Amino acid sequence: MVNDFLKKYQEELISERIQIKEDIDLLESKIKEENKFLALLLESNETYFKEFTPRDINAKNTKKAEEIKEYITGLQSQIDLKNQQIKFYDGRLSEINNLLNYPLNSNNLVNNDKINNDFNMDKDNLIAALNEVKNIVLLDPQRAQIELEKLISNL
Secondary structure, eight states: OOHHHHHHHHHHHHHHHHHHHHHHHHHHHHHHHHHHHHHHEEEEEEETGGGSSOOOOOOHHHHHHHHHHHHHHHHHHHHHHHHHHHHHHHHHHHHHHHHTTTTTTTTTTTTTHHHHHOOSSHHHHHHHHHHHEEEETTTTTHHHHEEEHHHHHHO
């Protein structure tokens, strides 16, 4: 049950990570296009007689070039934010993979057969079962809750 939830969550994180990666690719292509346009604007501003004219020849082009530089800076900051989101998702995916691959052995889990078979548990068995649940609470809280519910229902 918990594994199914973790796998679904993992799939959601992977799809969101893929979407963010596609967004980054789109932003990078926009930056390339804007850089090409900026290069054309700057090239058109460079005329052979610019040094000999008393005023700015292409003030509109210069203003547009500044606007494009600011736009490119904004796009780059968006890419940086998306990269931070990817790092966050990578960390979550790593945690989920660790949880899904966590080796479960008899020391980490309450012995289900013992609890299920002993409907008339005496005080010592109950204390032992509760101690085992206490040991797994930090490692797997959901599993501990399930085991406690089983204990309560068997009393």
